[in-house]
Amino acid sequence: MKGAMKMSLDNALENLQATAERYKDSDLNEAQTDAAFIRPFIAALGYDHNDVFEVVPQYSTAFGDTKKYRVDYAIVLGDLPAILIEVKKQGHPLSDRPDQLAFYMNSTEARFGIYTNGLVYKFFSDLDEDKKMDVRPFMEINLADADEMSVRALSRFTKDSFNVDRAVETAGTLKYTRGMRQVLAQQYESPDEDFVQWLGKRVYDGVFNKRVKDHFTPMVRNAFRSFVTDRANMALQSAMKKDIDGSDVPEVEADEESTSEENDRGIITTAEEIEGWMIVKSIIGTTLMASLNPSRIEYKDFKGFFTVLLDGKPRQEICRFFFNSSNKKIRVFDCEGNQVMHPIDSLDGIYRFADEIKGRAQFLLQQDMS
Numbered sequence: 001m002k003g004a005m006k007m008s009l010d011n012a013l014e015n016l017q018a019t020a021e022r023y024k025d026s027d028l029n030e031a032q033t034d035a036a037f038i039r040p041f042i043a044a045l046g047y048d049h050n051d052v053f054e055v056v057p058q059y060s061t062a063f064g065d066t067k068k069y070r071v072d073y074a075i076v077l078g079d080l081p082a083i084l085i086e087v088k089k090q091g092h093p094l095s096d097r098p099d100q101l102a103f104y105m106n107s108t109e110a111r112f113g114i115y116t117n118g119l120v121y122k123f124f125s126d127l128d129e130d131k132k133m134d135v136r137p138f139m140e141i142n143l144a145d146a147d148e149m150s151v152r153a154l155s156r157f158t159k160d161s162f163n164v165d166r167a168v169e170t171a172g173t174l175k176y177t178r179g180m181r182q183v184l185a186q187q188y189e190s191p192d193e194d195f196v197q198w199l200g201k202r203v204y205d206g207v208f209n210k211r212v213k214d215h216f217t218p219m220v221r222n223a224f225r226s227f228v229t230d231r232a233n234m235a236l237q238s239a240m241k242k243d244i245d246g247s248d249v250p251e252v253e254a255d256e257e258s259t260s261e262e263n264d265r266g267i268i269t270t271a272e273e274i275e276g277w278m279i280v281k282s283i284i285g286t287t288l289m290a291s292l293n294p295s296r297i298e299y300k301d302f303k304g305f306f307t308v309l310l311d312g313k314p315r316q317e318i319c320r321f322f323f324n325s326s327n328k329k330i331r332v333f334d335c336e337g338n339q340v341m342h343p344i345d346s347l348d349g350i351y352r353f354a355d356e357i358k359g360r361a362q363f364l365l366q367q368d369m370s
Helices: 004-020 030-044 097-104 148-157 164-189 194-201 210-244 260-264 271-288 347-369
Strands: 055-063 065-079 080-087 112-116 120-125 140-143 297-301 306-310 319-324 329-333 339-343
Touching: 004 148, 030 065, 030 080, 030 097, 030 112, 055 080, 065 097, 080 097, 080 271, 097 112, 140 148, 140 164, 148 164, 164 210, 210 271, 210 347, 260 347, 271 297, 271 306, 271 319, 271 347, 306 347, 319 347, 329 347, 339 347
Parallel strands: 080 112
Antiparallel strands: 055 065, 065 080, 112 120, 120 140, 297 306, 306 319, 319 329, 329 339
8 A cells, every 4th residue: 555655656746747847937826836736746645635624725823812824735634733835936936944934833733844836845843942943944855856765755744654753753864864964065075174173183193283184184075085986986886787788877869979889889887987977976966965866967888988967868968088098088068068178187186177067067957947
Protein backbone atom coordinates (compact mmCIF):
# COMPACT_ATOMS: atom_id res chain seq x y z
CA MET A 1 0.00 0.00 0.00
CA LYS A 2 2.86 2.35 0.80
CA GLY A 3 4.37 1.65 -2.61
CA ALA A 4 1.09 2.56 -4.30
CA MET A 5 0.94 5.80 -2.29
CA LYS A 6 4.48 6.68 -3.27
CA MET A 7 3.80 5.99 -6.94
CA SER A 8 0.70 8.17 -6.72
CA LEU A 9 2.76 10.96 -5.17
CA ASP A 10 5.41 10.56 -7.87
CA ASN A 11 2.79 10.83 -10.58
CA ALA A 12 1.12 13.82 -8.93
CA LEU A 13 4.43 15.68 -8.73
CA GLU A 14 5.13 14.88 -12.37
CA ASN A 15 1.74 16.36 -13.27
CA LEU A 16 2.55 19.48 -11.26
CA GLN A 17 5.89 19.75 -13.04
CA ALA A 18 4.05 19.57 -16.37
CA THR A 19 1.71 22.30 -15.13
CA ALA A 20 4.70 24.44 -14.16
CA GLU A 21 6.13 24.02 -17.65
CA ARG A 22 2.78 24.88 -19.22
CA TYR A 23 2.37 28.12 -17.27
CA LYS A 24 6.02 29.16 -17.00
CA ASP A 25 5.48 32.18 -19.28
CA SER A 26 2.11 33.14 -17.75
CA ASP A 27 1.45 35.77 -15.12
CA LEU A 28 -1.00 33.90 -12.90
CA ASN A 29 -2.74 35.75 -10.10
CA GLU A 30 -3.19 34.21 -6.66
CA ALA A 31 -6.55 32.60 -7.47
CA GLN A 32 -5.17 31.07 -10.67
CA THR A 33 -2.09 29.85 -8.80
CA ASP A 34 -4.40 28.27 -6.25
CA ALA A 35 -6.37 26.43 -8.94
CA ALA A 36 -3.37 25.36 -11.02
CA PHE A 37 -0.96 24.37 -8.25
CA ILE A 38 -2.12 24.55 -4.64
CA ARG A 39 -5.26 22.43 -4.74
CA PRO A 40 -3.56 19.76 -6.90
CA PHE A 41 -0.62 19.78 -4.46
CA ILE A 42 -2.97 19.30 -1.51
CA ALA A 43 -4.67 16.47 -3.41
CA ALA A 44 -1.26 14.93 -4.13
CA LEU A 45 -0.77 14.61 -0.38
CA GLY A 46 -4.03 12.70 -0.19
CA TYR A 47 -6.24 15.36 1.38
CA ASP A 48 -9.66 16.16 -0.05
CA HIS A 49 -9.70 19.87 -0.91
CA ASN A 50 -13.43 19.56 -1.62
CA ASP A 51 -14.05 18.60 2.01
CA VAL A 52 -14.20 21.99 3.73
CA PHE A 53 -13.85 20.37 7.15
CA GLU A 54 -10.59 18.62 6.19
CA VAL A 55 -9.05 21.33 3.99
CA VAL A 56 -10.38 24.61 5.34
CA PRO A 57 -9.97 27.64 3.07
CA GLN A 58 -9.47 31.04 4.70
CA TYR A 59 -8.96 29.43 8.08
CA SER A 60 -9.55 31.92 10.89
CA THR A 61 -6.82 32.32 13.48
CA ALA A 62 -7.63 34.29 16.60
CA PHE A 63 -5.31 36.72 18.31
CA GLY A 64 -6.24 37.93 21.77
CA ASP A 65 -9.93 38.43 22.37
CA THR A 66 -10.85 40.53 19.37
CA LYS A 67 -8.61 40.25 16.32
CA LYS A 68 -8.96 37.43 13.83
CA TYR A 69 -6.75 36.69 10.84
CA ARG A 70 -7.14 34.22 8.01
CA VAL A 71 -4.63 31.86 6.48
CA ASP A 72 -5.20 30.59 2.93
CA TYR A 73 -5.59 26.93 3.91
CA ALA A 74 -5.53 24.77 7.02
CA ILE A 75 -5.38 20.99 6.83
CA VAL A 76 -7.38 19.85 9.83
CA LEU A 77 -6.93 16.45 11.44
CA GLY A 78 -8.82 15.41 14.53
CA ASP A 79 -10.56 18.79 14.76
CA LEU A 80 -7.21 20.60 15.10
CA PRO A 81 -5.18 22.37 12.42
CA ALA A 82 -2.14 20.27 11.52
CA ILE A 83 -0.68 22.09 8.51
CA LEU A 84 -1.18 25.75 7.55
CA ILE A 85 -0.57 26.96 4.00
CA GLU A 86 0.14 30.54 2.96
CA VAL A 87 -0.11 31.13 -0.78
CA LYS A 88 1.49 33.77 -2.96
CA LYS A 89 0.92 34.10 -6.68
CA GLN A 90 3.10 32.22 -9.14
CA GLY A 91 6.50 33.83 -9.53
CA HIS A 92 6.12 35.95 -6.39
CA PRO A 93 9.48 35.89 -4.56
CA LEU A 94 9.23 34.08 -1.26
CA SER A 95 10.77 36.11 1.53
CA ASP A 96 13.38 34.57 3.83
CA ARG A 97 11.15 35.27 6.81
CA PRO A 98 7.41 34.76 6.17
CA ASP A 99 6.21 36.75 9.17
CA GLN A 100 2.55 36.31 8.28
CA LEU A 101 2.81 32.51 8.31
CA ALA A 102 4.80 32.72 11.56
CA PHE A 103 1.95 34.68 13.14
CA TYR A 104 -0.58 32.11 11.94
CA MET A 105 1.44 29.18 13.33
CA ASN A 106 2.09 30.89 16.64
CA SER A 107 -1.67 31.46 17.03
CA THR A 108 -2.82 27.87 16.44
CA GLU A 109 -2.04 24.28 17.39
CA ALA A 110 -0.46 23.62 13.98
CA ARG A 111 3.11 22.29 14.09
CA PHE A 112 3.71 22.74 10.37
CA GLY A 113 3.40 25.56 7.88
CA ILE A 114 3.92 25.68 4.11
CA TYR A 115 4.88 28.91 2.36
CA THR A 116 4.48 28.67 -1.42
CA ASN A 117 4.08 30.44 -4.73
CA GLY A 118 2.95 27.25 -6.45
CA LEU A 119 6.42 26.45 -7.77
CA VAL A 120 8.49 26.52 -4.59
CA TYR A 121 7.25 25.02 -1.30
CA LYS A 122 9.01 25.94 1.96
CA PHE A 123 8.15 23.80 4.99
CA PHE A 124 8.41 25.24 8.51
CA SER A 125 7.93 23.88 12.02
CA ASP A 126 8.64 24.95 15.61
CA LEU A 127 11.70 22.82 16.28
CA ASP A 128 13.90 25.42 17.97
CA GLU A 129 11.26 26.79 20.34
CA ASP A 130 7.83 25.35 21.08
CA LYS A 131 4.90 27.36 19.65
CA LYS A 132 7.26 29.66 17.75
CA MET A 133 7.87 29.08 14.05
CA ASP A 134 11.52 28.53 13.16
CA VAL A 135 13.34 31.20 11.19
CA ARG A 136 14.61 28.69 8.62
CA PRO A 137 12.56 26.06 6.74
CA PHE A 138 13.39 22.44 7.36
CA MET A 139 12.65 21.51 3.75
CA GLU A 140 12.31 23.29 0.42
CA ILE A 141 10.89 21.68 -2.70
CA ASN A 142 11.12 23.28 -6.12
CA LEU A 143 8.87 21.67 -8.74
CA ALA A 144 11.54 22.32 -11.36
CA ASP A 145 14.00 20.28 -9.32
CA ALA A 146 11.99 17.73 -7.32
CA ASP A 147 13.88 14.45 -6.87
CA GLU A 148 13.53 11.08 -5.18
CA MET A 149 14.72 12.46 -1.85
CA SER A 150 12.04 15.17 -1.97
CA VAL A 151 9.36 12.58 -2.66
CA ARG A 152 10.49 10.43 0.28
CA ALA A 153 10.47 13.40 2.66
CA LEU A 154 7.15 14.67 1.35
CA SER A 155 5.57 11.26 1.81
CA ARG A 156 5.73 11.83 5.60
CA PHE A 157 3.09 14.54 5.17
CA THR A 158 0.58 12.55 3.16
CA LYS A 159 -2.76 11.80 4.81
CA ASP A 160 -2.09 8.05 4.97
CA SER A 161 1.31 8.50 6.65
CA PHE A 162 0.99 11.69 8.67
CA ASN A 163 1.79 11.35 12.35
CA VAL A 164 2.73 14.52 14.21
CA ASP A 165 5.53 13.01 16.30
CA ARG A 166 7.13 11.17 13.38
CA ALA A 167 6.73 14.22 11.14
CA VAL A 168 8.42 16.43 13.75
CA GLU A 169 11.26 13.93 14.02
CA THR A 170 11.65 13.90 10.23
CA ALA A 171 11.52 17.71 10.14
CA GLY A 172 14.29 17.94 12.73
CA THR A 173 16.51 15.54 10.83
CA LEU A 174 15.92 17.38 7.56
CA LYS A 175 16.43 20.84 9.03
CA TYR A 176 19.64 20.23 10.92
CA THR A 177 21.12 18.01 8.22
CA ARG A 178 20.32 20.70 5.66
CA GLY A 179 21.89 23.34 7.90
CA MET A 180 25.04 21.29 8.42
CA ARG A 181 25.36 20.71 4.69
CA GLN A 182 25.11 24.44 4.09
CA VAL A 183 27.78 25.12 6.72
CA LEU A 184 30.05 22.49 5.16
CA ALA A 185 29.45 24.00 1.73
CA GLN A 186 30.47 27.41 3.05
CA GLN A 187 33.60 25.97 4.65
CA TYR A 188 34.37 24.13 1.43
CA GLU A 189 34.19 27.36 -0.54
CA SER A 190 35.94 29.60 2.00
CA PRO A 191 36.89 28.17 5.41
CA ASP A 192 36.43 30.66 8.24
CA GLU A 193 38.88 31.34 11.04
CA ASP A 194 37.21 29.02 13.55
CA PHE A 195 37.27 26.09 11.15
CA VAL A 196 40.90 26.72 10.16
CA GLN A 197 41.89 26.93 13.82
CA TRP A 198 39.86 23.85 14.79
CA LEU A 199 41.46 21.72 12.08
CA GLY A 200 44.91 23.27 12.25
CA LYS A 201 45.30 22.69 16.00
CA ARG A 202 44.78 18.98 15.43
CA VAL A 203 47.93 18.74 13.34
CA TYR A 204 50.03 21.68 14.58
CA ASP A 205 51.50 21.62 18.10
CA GLY A 206 52.90 25.16 18.19
CA VAL A 207 51.20 28.45 19.00
CA PHE A 208 48.41 29.00 16.50
CA ASN A 209 48.86 32.74 15.93
CA LYS A 210 47.75 34.91 13.00
CA ARG A 211 50.84 34.11 10.94
CA VAL A 212 50.24 30.38 11.34
CA LYS A 213 46.51 30.78 10.63
CA ASP A 214 47.21 32.68 7.40
CA HIS A 215 49.65 29.96 6.39
CA PHE A 216 47.18 27.18 7.17
CA THR A 217 44.09 28.71 5.53
CA PRO A 218 44.86 27.70 1.92
CA MET A 219 46.07 24.30 3.11
CA VAL A 220 42.81 23.69 4.95
CA ARG A 221 40.81 24.69 1.89
CA ASN A 222 42.83 22.43 -0.40
CA ALA A 223 42.79 19.53 2.07
CA PHE A 224 39.02 19.77 2.45
CA ARG A 225 38.48 19.86 -1.30
CA SER A 226 40.89 17.00 -1.92
CA PHE A 227 39.22 14.90 0.77
CA VAL A 228 35.74 15.47 -0.69
CA THR A 229 36.97 14.77 -4.21
CA ASP A 230 38.79 11.59 -3.13
CA ARG A 231 35.73 10.28 -1.31
CA ALA A 232 33.46 11.06 -4.23
CA ASN A 233 35.92 9.42 -6.60
CA MET A 234 35.92 6.24 -4.50
CA ALA A 235 32.13 6.16 -4.55
CA LEU A 236 32.13 6.54 -8.31
CA GLN A 237 34.47 3.64 -9.07
CA SER A 238 31.66 1.09 -9.35
CA ALA A 239 29.56 3.52 -11.38
CA MET A 240 32.39 4.17 -13.81
CA LYS A 241 32.29 0.67 -15.22
CA LYS A 242 28.59 1.02 -15.94
CA ASP A 243 29.20 4.33 -17.69
CA ILE A 244 32.09 2.95 -19.71
CA ASP A 245 29.90 0.06 -20.84
CA GLY A 246 27.45 2.61 -22.17
CA SER A 247 24.57 2.26 -19.71
CA ASP A 248 22.92 5.16 -17.90
CA VAL A 249 25.07 7.69 -19.78
CA PRO A 250 23.39 11.05 -20.48
CA GLU A 251 22.44 11.54 -24.11
CA VAL A 252 24.13 14.40 -25.95
CA GLU A 253 24.38 15.22 -29.61
CA ALA A 254 27.81 15.20 -31.19
CA ASP A 255 29.07 18.42 -32.76
CA GLU A 256 31.78 19.21 -35.27
CA GLU A 257 34.43 17.84 -32.92
CA SER A 258 32.88 14.39 -32.72
CA THR A 259 31.17 11.94 -35.01
CA SER A 260 28.64 9.20 -34.46
CA GLU A 261 31.41 6.67 -35.05
CA GLU A 262 33.45 8.22 -32.24
CA ASN A 263 30.44 8.05 -29.92
CA ASP A 264 30.25 4.32 -30.40
CA ARG A 265 33.88 3.17 -30.29
CA GLY A 266 37.15 3.80 -28.54
CA ILE A 267 35.94 5.94 -25.63
CA ILE A 268 37.56 5.44 -22.26
CA THR A 269 36.26 7.49 -19.36
CA THR A 270 39.19 8.10 -17.03
CA ALA A 271 39.29 8.65 -13.29
CA GLU A 272 40.66 12.15 -13.92
CA GLU A 273 37.64 13.05 -16.04
CA ILE A 274 35.25 11.77 -13.38
CA GLU A 275 37.17 13.68 -10.71
CA GLY A 276 37.02 16.85 -12.81
CA TRP A 277 33.27 16.40 -13.22
CA MET A 278 32.91 16.03 -9.44
CA ILE A 279 34.92 19.23 -8.91
CA VAL A 280 32.58 21.12 -11.24
CA LYS A 281 29.56 19.70 -9.39
CA SER A 282 30.99 20.80 -6.06
CA ILE A 283 31.79 24.30 -7.36
CA ILE A 284 28.23 24.73 -8.58
CA GLY A 285 26.71 23.12 -5.51
CA THR A 286 28.32 25.56 -3.08
CA THR A 287 26.46 28.46 -4.74
CA LEU A 288 23.27 26.95 -6.16
CA MET A 289 22.51 24.29 -3.54
CA ALA A 290 19.00 25.57 -2.87
CA SER A 291 17.90 25.87 -6.48
CA LEU A 292 19.85 23.21 -8.37
CA ASN A 293 19.99 19.52 -7.55
CA PRO A 294 23.59 18.30 -8.14
CA SER A 295 22.21 15.22 -9.92
CA ARG A 296 21.28 17.52 -12.82
CA ILE A 297 24.98 18.12 -13.54
CA GLU A 298 25.66 15.29 -15.96
CA TYR A 299 28.44 14.39 -18.37
CA LYS A 300 29.14 12.75 -21.72
CA ASP A 301 32.47 11.42 -22.86
CA PHE A 302 33.62 11.71 -26.46
CA LYS A 303 36.79 10.49 -28.08
CA GLY A 304 38.37 13.94 -28.15
CA PHE A 305 36.88 15.56 -25.06
CA PHE A 306 34.68 15.15 -21.99
CA THR A 307 31.76 17.54 -21.58
CA VAL A 308 29.81 18.60 -18.46
CA LEU A 309 26.16 19.51 -19.08
CA LEU A 310 22.98 20.57 -17.34
CA ASP A 311 20.35 17.81 -17.60
CA GLY A 312 22.44 16.06 -20.26
CA LYS A 313 21.27 18.55 -22.92
CA PRO A 314 23.78 19.31 -25.70
CA ARG A 315 22.85 22.99 -25.79
CA GLN A 316 23.40 23.35 -22.05
CA GLU A 317 27.12 22.70 -21.83
CA ILE A 318 28.94 24.15 -18.87
CA CYS A 319 32.50 23.22 -19.73
CA ARG A 320 34.68 20.67 -21.53
CA PHE A 321 37.78 18.79 -20.44
CA PHE A 322 40.63 17.91 -22.76
CA PHE A 323 42.58 15.45 -20.61
CA ASN A 324 43.75 12.97 -23.25
CA SER A 325 47.26 14.39 -23.43
CA SER A 326 49.85 15.65 -20.97
CA ASN A 327 48.75 19.24 -21.71
CA LYS A 328 45.43 19.37 -19.90
CA LYS A 329 42.92 22.05 -20.90
CA ILE A 330 39.45 23.16 -19.86
CA ARG A 331 37.06 25.03 -22.12
CA VAL A 332 34.52 27.13 -20.24
CA PHE A 333 31.33 28.51 -21.80
CA ASP A 334 30.05 31.97 -20.92
CA CYS A 335 26.48 33.28 -20.84
CA GLU A 336 26.54 33.92 -24.58
CA GLY A 337 27.73 30.42 -25.35
CA ASN A 338 31.23 31.65 -26.26
CA GLN A 339 34.08 29.30 -25.45
CA VAL A 340 37.37 30.14 -23.78
CA MET A 341 40.13 27.54 -23.60
CA HIS A 342 42.42 27.51 -20.55
CA PRO A 343 45.47 25.33 -19.90
CA ILE A 344 45.66 23.76 -16.43
CA ASP A 345 48.58 22.05 -14.73
CA SER A 346 46.41 19.78 -12.59
CA LEU A 347 42.79 19.19 -11.66
CA ASP A 348 43.12 21.83 -8.93
CA GLY A 349 43.42 24.33 -11.78
CA ILE A 350 39.68 23.94 -12.39
CA TYR A 351 39.05 25.97 -9.23
CA ARG A 352 40.66 29.03 -10.89
CA PHE A 353 37.62 29.23 -13.15
CA ALA A 354 35.01 28.67 -10.43
CA ASP A 355 33.36 32.07 -11.03
CA GLU A 356 32.95 31.39 -14.76
CA ILE A 357 31.58 27.89 -14.09
CA LYS A 358 29.08 29.15 -11.49
CA GLY A 359 28.05 32.02 -13.78
CA ARG A 360 27.39 29.66 -16.68
CA ALA A 361 25.37 27.26 -14.49
CA GLN A 362 23.32 30.14 -13.07
CA PHE A 363 22.62 31.41 -16.58
CA LEU A 364 21.51 27.98 -17.81
CA LEU A 365 19.30 27.49 -14.76
CA GLN A 366 17.60 30.85 -15.33
CA GLN A 367 17.11 30.02 -19.01
CA ASP A 368 15.62 26.66 -18.08
CA MET A 369 13.12 28.26 -15.69
CA SER A 370 12.12 31.15 -17.97
